[in-house]
Amino acid sequence: MFLRIENLLEPGEVKRLREIAANTRFVDGRATNPASTVKNNTQADTAEPGAQEASRLIMQAFGRSPEFTNFCFAELVAPPLLTKYAPGMTYGEHIDAAEIQVGRQRIRTDLSCTVFLNDPEAYEGGELDIRLQGHHLAIKGRPGEAVVYPSTTFHRVREVTKGERLVAITFIQSRVRDGVEREILFELGEFYAFEAENVSWENRQRLEFVLQNLKRRWLDR
Incomplete structure (x- = not known):
């Protein structure tokens, strides 16, 4: 089961996150997954103040969203991370790691979340493609929209062929594991x-x- 939250972010928050992305250093996305052979994107350098501000803004939005609260039963949420896809970039089909390290804490990944930040018309390709029982669900959300889905599912980001895809991603450990x-x-x-x-x-x-x-x-x- 997955959930779409249409207006997780307010327009002003989307604008600010775009400004942060435009003025923050991005690094190779494999910095957090060096063994991956299918990951080809960039992500905000987490040491940058802008990246940390972006994380706080999105976490605040999660905190005020009844849909997020009632769907996830979140115990732990990894700091949301800005990611970019330029033309030619993609993230091949994969399942998220069962655990991720955040500082000194390990988070079990029960749920994954993508928060869309730019207009779908601003880029071609780049759909979040989730495989559900042999069928593929392609999602290209509006600015401020979030999609939450089980981390156990195969999913990918289709190749961006034009423009730039800007999203934030995070992972959730739920109080209800099953x-x-x-x-x-x-x-x-x-x-x-x-x-x-x-x-x-x-x-x-x-x-x-x-x-x-x-x-x-x-x-x-």
Whole structure:
């Protein structure tokens, strides 16, 4: 299961992130994955103040997004990283590493996230291509839109043939490790939020009983 958050970032935040990207040093994307033979992009130098500001801006957006909170049940979120793709660049099909090192902390990658920062019309190619049960889902989001998907899925970034693709990426360790359990909690939570007022008080309480006790069983185990 994956989630699209259409307006994770406000227009002013998108503008600022583009400014940061234009004035921050980028390095070979293999700096964080030197063994990769399919990764061909650039990423912001994390020692740069601009890269750190960009990370904080996106983390703040995650924190105020109910969709992100209710879908991910995030325990740990890796600092979001700006990445660029110029013509000829691509990221071949792969599955994300099960763990990543962030400072002295290791984060289990249950979910991956891409935040789109420039207009899809500004570049050709560059779709995020996620393989789902033999089918391919190609996503090219609007500025400020985020896509969250299981890190266990095969995915790639198609070759950019014109223009520049600018996104931020991150990885999430969820408090609900099992993807099916996480999906059940999300769907029950969405149903409760939108439909609980339309059922009797008794049935609303029964739904609350199921939702809260499933959380007790599945959170932080």
